Amino acid sequence: MKLYGYFRSSATYRVRIALGLKGIAWETVVVDLRASARAQHSAEFRALNPHGLIPVLIDGERTLTQSLAIIEYLEETHPHPALLPRSPAERAAVRALAFAVACDIHPLNNSRVLEYLRTQLAQDETGANRWYGHWIAQGFAALERDAQRLSGDGRHMYGNSVTLADVCIVPQMANARRFNCDVAPYPTLRAICAHLETLPAFARAAPAAQPDAPAG
Numbered sequence: 001m002k003l004y005g006y007f008r009s010s011a012t013y014r015v016r017i018a019l020g021l022k023g024i025a026w027e028t029v030v031v032d033l034r035a036s037a038r039a040q041h042s043a044e045f046r047a048l049n050p051h052g053l054i055p056v057l058i059d060g061e062r063t064l065t066q067s068l069a070i071i072e073y074l075e076e077t078h079p080h081p082a083l084l085p086r087s088p089a090e091r092a093a094v095r096a097l098a099f100a101v102a103c104d105i106h107p108l109n110n111s112r113v114l115e116y117l118r119t120q121l122a123q124d125e126t127g128a129n130r131w132y133g134h135w136i137a138q139g140f141a142a143l144e145r146d147a148q149r150l151s152g153d154g155r156h157m158y159g160n161s162v163t164l165a166d167v168c169i170v171p172q173m174a175n176a177r178r179f180n181c182d183v184a185p186y187p188t189l190r191a192i193c194a195h196l197e198t199l200p201a202f203a204r205a206a207p208a209a210q211p212d213a214p215a216g
């Protein structure tokens, strides 16, 4: 499979984790999101994904977009190990945790949103960082309470094994740290991420481990 992404993209990071967990080999095609490159806006990339967003996964003739749709596709085509529990109620609970990250926190802090704040709404770095930190704090405070209730062992967001919720929280925690958000108030989330980051599929998917990450 071919994964269009960027080392720092947390939505791509989710897909890298899922591919690794399922033991699927992939080849990276770098889409440089930096302001100097803006490769997501190139005609070539827009032909693949008119939304101008990564990740895009190519599986044979298929072009897939949206990280969670891609991961559900992988879940259906490569069911083991399962990233969703069996019962409908538990699946809904895991998806709710994943969507809290992917639908409620991440879209507000995406690069195009931050760019709009800076360029069109005249926010300086302090303003943009306040915006970023606000949505992290609001989302993580609720996720901390969720994890206290739903984690079975303090090492996973839900129950005792890796689920879609874990695939989403680790990249979001990496983003929060990158933007210097205070994550001290979320000890359960921190402990879960600290454990997950030691697992090979998570370690291999980490931004610093990608071919396009700057050396050092």
Ligand SMILES: N[C@@H](CCC(=O)N[C@@H](CS)C(=O)NCC(=O)O)C(=O)O
Binding pocket: 008, 009, 010, 011, 012, 033, 040, 052, 053, 054, 055, 065, 066, 067, 068, 102, 110, 111, 112, 113
């Ligand atoms: N809901 C989408 C979000 C994708 C997304 O926001 N990707 C970011 C990188 S993490 C991106 O391509 N940003 C480019 C931009 O903002 O112009 C998904 O989960 O795949």
